[in-house]
Amino acid sequence: MQTYYDMNIEPASILGRRVSVMGFGAQGRAHALNLRDSGVDVVVGLRTDSPSRGICKELGLAVQTPSKAAASSDVVVMLVPDQIQPALYRETLADSMTEGSAMVFAHGYSIHFRHIEPRQDLDVLMVAPLGIGDQVRALYEAGRGVPALLALHQDASGAARDLGLGYAWANGHGRAGIFETSFSDETETDLFAEQAVLCGGLTHLISAAYDTLVDAGYPAELAYFGCLHEVKLIADLVHQRGISGMRKSISSTAEFGDYSRGPRIINQESRRAMREILDEVRDGRFDRELSAEAETGFPAIRAGRKAAQTHSIELVGKRLRAMMPWLSES
Ligand SMILES: NC(=O)c1ccc[n+]([C@@H]2O[C@H](COP(=O)([O-])OP(=O)(O)OC[C@H]3O[C@@H](n4cnc5c(N)ncnc54)[C@H](OP(=O)(O)O)[C@@H]3O)[C@@H](O)[C@H]2O)c1
Structure with a gap:
């Protein structure tokens, strides 16, 4: 470039x-x-x-x-x-x-x-x-x-x-x-990345993993720290050093879990969904859906926000973060 x-x-x-x-x-x-x-x-x-x-x-x-x-x-x-x-x-x-x-x-x-x-x-x-x-x-x-x-x-x-x-x-x-x-490449890659990784992918990965632990009977605090709080530690390392660089800072136990279990979470079905999401961005389906959403006063966004307010990951997170006010500064 x-x-x-x-x-x-x-x-x-x-x-x-x-x-x-x-x-x-x-x-x-x-x-x-x-x-x-x-x-x-x-x-x-x-x-x-x-x-x-x-x-x-x-x-x-x-x-x-x-x-x-x-x-x-x-x-x-x-x-x-x-x-x-x-x-x-x-x-x-x-x-x-x-x-x-x-x-x-x-x-x-x-x-x-x-x-x-x-x-x-x-x-x-x-x-x-x-x-x-x-x-x-x-x-x-x-x-x-x-x-x-x-x-x-x-x-x-x-x-x-x-x-x-x-x-x-x-x-x-x-x-x-x-x-x-170009305007096209910026728009399409930006929308895809925020849907597949930065917003859609990441938030749903965190919530699903949290639900899995809580449904299995573990305390919500443990689920919150493991599946949400520590995301920043790994994201910072990936941001600063790349994926391989991050792996140099984690234990061999964590690294083995990464290679052996990661592909079961992001599998062929996930990759197929990513290609579909990219197609919807490129052929204008996502834009048409968003335009209809905006014209009707953003009902899907309002419903999503309401559902999130009562999810236990938000309630336990609010309580834990209140004791660590410095988090909002980092
Ligand atoms: N958010 C990001 O960090 C980010 C990152 C990269 C690119 N972008 C792009 O940057 C652009 C701006 O996004 P943003 O997130 O910065 O926007 P934003 O924070 O949501 O913009 C809010 C501002 O828009 C004004 N506004 C809203 N409706 C208006 C209207 N009808 N007439 C005049 N002013 C109005 C508001 O006015 P009041 O002050 O009067 O309420 C407020 O000052 C977008 O194209 C976005 O995709 C954003």
Whole structure:
């Protein structure tokens, strides 16, 4: 993959441009503060009744309505939830963005699934951080950064790549690596990874293993520590050293259990399910399902949250974590 670092980037492509960040949530807060601290002229686009307005003002960030911010900017960054972006573009930004300006996304969803069909005069690009917003800000402040993916959808100006690299530099990504890809590849791999591993796979693996121990009569506390609490220890090792590196830190008993029992959990049926999940992402079935879910007020998400509230893994976890308040800081 084509990869860029700070040394390959000319910051002038972003310095001197006015950037409006739409939204002040997980990513919006991090990007607005990082860009401001890198010397970029930033304004945050928020609704008039937004509870985030006061926080922005306390942090010294300029705030305008989304339409006014877009009308006064060279670059608009879409950092509201993916399901909100199409309406924000259609009802506000399409008419207020200035001729020849640029739109930056942190995820390819709205463009890849054609929920937004941008005006032809706009540069449309993606700088997708490979980390949550808190990390994007904390690592920037520590002089480090999270890696990011760069992609171009429309290069009306002929300078969209330079702008994307400048944006990534200002957000701290050039310190860790900027990898050039496409909107399609970013969207499909991101959705697949969060469904198969990061969210869907991991949470269901933890819950099923916990239920197995509790149903067999073991104390919920033992099940919680073994199947949930210790996931972080292993995840940190995998993150820092890779899978083989992690295995150097575990006992030979654990390593033998890994090779001999792991394939019974992730077996041919699991791999077939992964291929089906990838097919549903690629042929648009997942997007259609999510769109229907959003149009009806997210009934599946609300039902999932309600069921989780009464599951014993949540109740025992809440009690155990209350005695270890430092966990929320790590
Ligand atoms: N979450 C992550 O760490 C992460 C990681 C990588 C990429 N991304 C991508 O980054 C983008 C933003 O995601 P996010 O998780 O940062 O979003 P988020 O935290 O859910 O965004 C919340 C912000 O959006 C604003 N907002 C909601 N509805 C709005 C509307 N109708 N008009 C104007 N503003 C509205 C909220 O305004 P108020 O303040 O007024 O409530 C709030 O400031 C998405 O494309 C996502 O896929 C996210």
